[in-house]
Amino acid sequence: MKVSVVSRSGRDIIKGGIELNDKATVSDLQEAIHRRTKKYYPSRQRLTLPLQPGSKGKAVVLDPKKTLRDYCDGTNDNLTVVFKDLGPQVSYSTLFFFEYLGPLVIYPIFYYFPVYRYLGYKEERTIHPVQTYAIYYWCFHYFKRIMETFFVHRFSHATSPVSNVFRNCFYYWSFGAYVAYYVNHPLYTPVSDLQMKIGFGLGLLCQVSNFYCHLLLRSLRSPDGKGGYQIPRGFLFNFVTCANYTTEIYQWLGFNIATQTVAGYVFLVVAASIMTNWALGKHRRLVKLFNGKDGKPKYPWRWAILPPFI
Numbered sequence: 001m002k003v004s005v006v007s008r009s010g011r012d013i014i015k016g017g018i019e020l021n022d023k024a025t026v027s028d029l030q031e032a033i034h035r036r037t038k039k040y041y042p043s044r045q046r047l048t049l050p051l052q053p054g055s056k057g058k059a060v061v062l063d064p065k066k067t068l069r070d071y072c073d074g075t076n077d078n079l080t081v082v083f084k085d086l087g088p089q090v091s092y093s094t095l096f097f098f099e100y101l102g103p104l105v106i107y108p109i110f111y112y113f114p115v116y117r118y119l120g121y122k123e124e125r126t127i128h129p130v131q132t133y134a135i136y137y138w139c140f141h142y143f144k145r146i147m148e149t150f151f152v153h154r155f156s157h158a159t160s161p162v163s164n165v166f167r168n169c170f171y172y173w174s175f176g177a178y179v180a181y182y183v184n185h186p187l188y189t190p191v192s193d194l195q196m197k198i199g200f201g202l203g204l205l206c207q208v209s210n211f212y213c214h215l216l217l218r219s220l221r222s223p224d225g226k227g228g229y230q231i232p233r234g235f236l237f238n239f240v241t242c243a244n245y246t247t248e249i250y251q252w253l254g255f256n257i258a259t260q261t262v263a264g265y266v267f268l269v270v271a272a273s274i275m276t277n278w279a280l281g282k283h284r285r286l287v288k289l290f291n292g293k294d295g296k297p298k299y300p301w302r303w304a305i306l307p308p309f310i
């Protein structure tokens with residue numbers, strides 16, 4: 001079978017096309033493209049079927065596990081695929097590791113080092129117990145996230161564009177510094193002992209619940225990340241599609257009740273809006289996927305993220 005690999009403008013990406021045997025899969029084609037052009041490793045390639053002229057629909061993305069025959073008309077021995085370079089990629093675990101490493105390292109700098117003296121605050125800094133508990137809480141949170149990245153999550157996508165590393169690191173590292181600056185500030189005023197206990201108590205309960213939600217999500221896929229998307233069930237997932245985001249938001253609320261800074265609440269609002277947006281998308285995807293047709297179950301009624309509102 002001869003496969004022509006072209007760009008969206010119709011230019012040949014591989015001169016003369018590629019000859020593959022009849023049983024070749026899309027993954028074999030990706031390997032063949034990689035052999036011919038070293039920089040295009042498989043996760044960098046997006047292969048689609050050409051759109052008919054004038055068609056406004058979305059192009060069919062080729063599934064690496066399917067055979068090329070699955071995409072051919074009848075006995076046709078020629079196939080044209082459209083190639084898009086997704087740019088340099090990094091593994092999801094690398095992306096998450098660098099995102100979370102920043103806050104884990106930056107926050108303690110404000111607690112342990114004389115940062116404020118360099119910034120012009122001459123008075124002796126008194127460290128309040130809440131500031132000490134806050135650093136333990138913060139570091140535990142990001143350490144947990146790194147451990148979950150390597151040992152719990154089963155990602156469906158192997159890689160992400162390198163540009164996301166810079167974007168996501170900017171988000172996590174700058175918010176880490178922003179919150180750390182105010183919580184550890186020499187002029188920081190602590191809340192009452194009772195408020196601190198309520199805040200950290202709620203936060204820790206939600207961190208443990210968040211971990212349990214991640215274990216439930218993990219059980220939906222096989223160890224190699226296969227299994228697609230399933231209906232999450234059990235614990236808070238019986239009421240909320242993205243119970244992991246719900247517990248994540250409430251654990252930041254707990255941190256903010258205990259530490260009470262404007263910076264912390266700004267982070268909470270931004271994080272909650274990002275997660276709400278994602279949760280609505282994930283909820284819609286599951287409702288569409290589990291529509292009760294073709295032997296599939298119907299998606300049960302659930303809130304997307306924040307009961308009883310959303």
Ligand SMILES: NC(=O)c1ccc[n+]([C@@H]2O[C@H](COP(=O)([O-])OP(=O)(O)OC[C@H]3O[C@@H](n4cnc5c(N)ncnc54)[C@H](OP(=O)(O)O)[C@@H]3O)[C@@H](O)[C@H]2O)c1
Binds near residue numbers: 153231244245272
């Ligand atoms: N503070 C913040 O700004 C913020 C923002 C985002 C996340 N977080 C935290 O980081 C955690 C991980 O974030 P995330 O966005 O990667 O979470 P996620 O997408 O909701 O889920 C984590 C893992 O479970 C898989 N999964 C989710 N729904 C599934 C389903 N229905 N069937 C099978 N597998 C499913 C995901 O697969 P895929 O690989 O296919 O997605 C992913 O590997 C969150 O739970 C939260 O605690 C914090």
